[in-house]
Amino acid sequence: MSEDHTHVQEFFTARAAGWDRRFPDDGPAYAAAVTALGLRPGGRVLDAGCGTGRALPPLRAAVGPSGVVLGADLTPAMLEAAARAGRDRDGVLLLADVAALPLRGASLDAVFAAGLIAHLPDPTENLRELARVVRPGGTLALFHPVGRAALAARQGRTITPGDLRAEPNLRVLLTRSGWRMTSYTDEDTRFLALAVRAD
Secondary structure, eight states, rough: OSSSSHHHHHHHHTTTTTTHHHHHTOOOHHHHHHHHHTTTTTTTTEETTTTTTTTHHHHHHHHHSEEEOOOOOOOOOHHHHHHTTTTGTTSEEEEEOOSSOOTTTTTEEEEEEEOOGOSSSHHHHHHHHHHTTTEEEEEEEEEEEEOOHHHHHHOOOOOTOOOSSSSSHHHHHHHHHHHHEEEEETTTEEEEEOOOOOO
């Protein structure tokens, strides 16, 4: 887990230009995860920690032209890569910290977050901030295009019992943060936890 924003920004700044080339086949996994979020035409959704904006096209397709799609990221280089890829046509790009979003409370229907949780300095408080901007009954998708074991193998590490993404740990974390987990999938080909904003 990241200790501070500087480390996160340095990590992603160094990788922004080639990020999409490193993971060229993730598009269908993103699209399937967005479908699972259950968005409706006219909906309002945030891609929290949007990176190069790979989720923005399927999010736009889900909410249609009357919906609102926002992509927030802490790293300017990632947002620049998203704009170069033309994904700023699918959503408004915001240079913003998910720990303090420049959004009104209960103003969104959903939050999509790909690979975000490992980079949160204070997961409970940061997920609580995501809950603040989502209406009661709104949804959250915590996603990664590969499962925990596959990701650990890719990074040359092993999964520990304290892994925040382990189902029992994540369920408690979400509950403490104002969410109720509704489904959990951890397979080689994807990680997807869905939650509903508590009333």
